[in-house]
Amino acid sequence: MIVRFAEWAGLATPVVAAVLGVYALLIIASVLAHLLQRRSGGAQAELVSRVRSWWVMVTVFTVAVFIYQPLSAVFLALISYLGLKEYFSMIPTRKIDRVVLLIAYLAVPVQFYFAYRGEFGLFMVFIPVWIFLLLPTAMALHGETSGYIRAVGTVSWGLMMTVFTISHMAFLLFAMGPANPIAGGAGLLFFLVFIAQFNDVAQYTWGKRFGKHKITPTVSPKKTWEGFLGGAITSVVVAGLIGPYLTPMDFVWSGLAGGIIAVAGFLGDITESAVKRDLGVKDAGQLIPGHGGVLDRIDSLTYAAPVFTHFFRYFFT
Amino acid sequence: MNDWLRWLFFAGPVRLLVLLVLGLNVRHRERLPAQGPAIIVANHNSHLDTLTLISLMPLSLLPKVRPVAALDYFMKTKLLAWFATRIIGILPIDRQGGGNPLAGPNAALKRGEILVLFPEGSRGEPETLTEFKRGVALLVKENPDVPVIPVFMHGLGKSLPKGTWVIVPFICDIFIGERVAWPGSTKRFMNDLRQAIDGLAAEGHFPPWE
Numbered sequence: 001m002i003v004r005f006a007e008w009a010g011l012a013t014p015v016v017a018a019v020l021g022v023y024a025l026l027i028i029a030s031v032l033a034h035l036l037q038r039r040s041g042g043a044q045a046e047l048v049s050r051v052r053s054w055w056v057m058v059t060v061f062t063v064a065v066f067i068y069q070p071l072s073a074v075f076l077a078l079i080s081y082l083g084l085k086e087y088f089s090m091i092p093t094r095k096i097d098r099v100v101l102l103i104a105y106l107a108v109p110v111q112f113y114f115a116y117r118g119e120f121g122l123f124m125v126f127i128p129v130w131i132f133l134l135l136p137t138a139m140a141l142h143g144e145t146s147g148y149i150r151a152v153g154t155v156s157w158g159l160m161m162t163v164f165t166i167s168h169m170a171f172l173l174f175a176m177g178p179a180n181p182i183a184g185g186a187g188l189l190f191f192l193v194f195i196a197q198f199n200d201v202a203q204y205t206w207g208k209r210f211g212k213h214k215i216t217p218t219v220s221p222k223k224t225w226e227g228f229l230g231g232a233i234t235s236v237v238v239a240g241l242i243g244p245y246l247t248p249m250d251f252v253w254s255g256l257a258g259g260i261i262a263v264a265g266f267l268g269d270i271t272e273s274a275v276k277r278d279l280g281v282k283d284a285g286q287l288i289p290g291h292g293g294v295l296d297r298i299d300s301l302t303y304a305a306p307v308f309t310h311f312f313r314y315f316f317t
Numbered sequence: 318m319n320d321w322l323r324w325l326f327f328a329g330p331v332r333l334l335v336l337l338v339l340g341l342n343v344r345h346r347e348r349l350p351a352q353g354p355a356i357i358v359a360n361h362n363s364h365l366d367t368l369t370l371i372s373l374m375p376l377s378l379l380p381k382v383r384p385v386a387a388l389d390y391f392m393k394t395k396l397l398a399w400f401a402t403r404i405i406g407i408l409p410i411d412r413q414g415g416g417n418p419l420a421g422p423n424a425a426l427k428r429g430e431i432l433v434l435f436p437e438g439s440r441g442e443p444e445t446l447t448e449f450k451r452g453v454a455l456l457v458k459e460n461p462d463v464p465v466i467p468v469f470m471h472g473l474g475k476s477l478p479k480g481t482w483v484i485v486p487f488i489c490d491i492f493i494g495e496r497v498a499w500p501g502s503t504k505r506f507m508n509d510l511r512q513a514i515d516g517l518a519a520e521g522h523f524p525p526w527e
Binding site for chain 1: 525
């Protein structure tokens, strides 16, 4: 039945099976959350709402990215746009830079178009070369020099963190397919997103249960060595087990990729924490109940997506 | 008002604008009035203020929601006048002409409508609060039982400030306050209202916008 559905949807069978596996995990998570909620007498409402949001996110992501392909580039661009908007809304900005910010927003569809077309060269240089040269020029031509360096730095870094990095997900989906005969670009993207998000949950759970020694007390005081290592090892094992079915990587390479995603995800998480801590805000937004904003959910992917993409592209194409 | 076109306008493009282009962080949404009559009082920074406030209310209440606006500004051209009265559904106030300017709002409250009022009068400098005008107090004095809900909005003046038509996406924060009761005098009411909105503004944490 899975095979027949996969053929009908034009998807690789392993991707369909993997998505069904995620739903199985969600059912387990929901049951666990409700049991905990009942045992604690209602003190786990946050956990319940977080799991409920996972259902929505997994479903939206599955429908938009895997079931209906033409939507997926638009959907991934939308994630970048929402992240960039959260970032621009929480940082200090100058009135004079309104138009500059608009140009930055307009870079989103262009960058995702290059990713969609698989134009590796333009995809790589459009933001870090062309946009990074254009924005400071536009700001200088406006003539306001007070706060100029800070404005150039914050706007550029925001584009890097929310657009350039996340667009690698689209590049993986649309351009790396030929390198993955068993499950195509969708298999690679599923592997990346699943391991990155699974790793978030695994590091959180290990940290909550065994966490003791803080890694970055000033930036993200809840991050501990126990959580980081326990989560990373779990991710390596899970990646090693599912990688051979979704990617051209064998057990060892998949495990290595899982470790890379886990470490990069951790680094993405703490860089976003540093940004928020500098600004004195707890969450970047309120869009996702129990999680915060889009940026709070994709922070690990901002590092994991480019690192995994270039790792895979270097060794497997 | 053109009920159909107005419904389509607020159900379609306005929702899209408010949710996708802007994005809202609404605090204490449950304090919004569930029925009329009521008066929503907010600070004014942008043309988006009215659209955003109306879109906070359920579409089923749309026919009852009326922003109060100055006649002279919106009657400058025929098209603008048509748009303001038929689609936005403003309740025009005549600032210059004779007669009682509160007659319109009074009648609307009697009909059970929800008025949206900006006591600063004009949009002014983006993201700064200016002096409140007393008209709102006179209206509440005549309708002391109608609930007055204070609202503070931040961010819309960054998206679309006075003097431009280019919208730049920013998430905006909206804080709904508790009902401000009629204290018996105009002066005290203005004071209470001002304090309520200043208090809401203090709940937020806003990045500098220079």
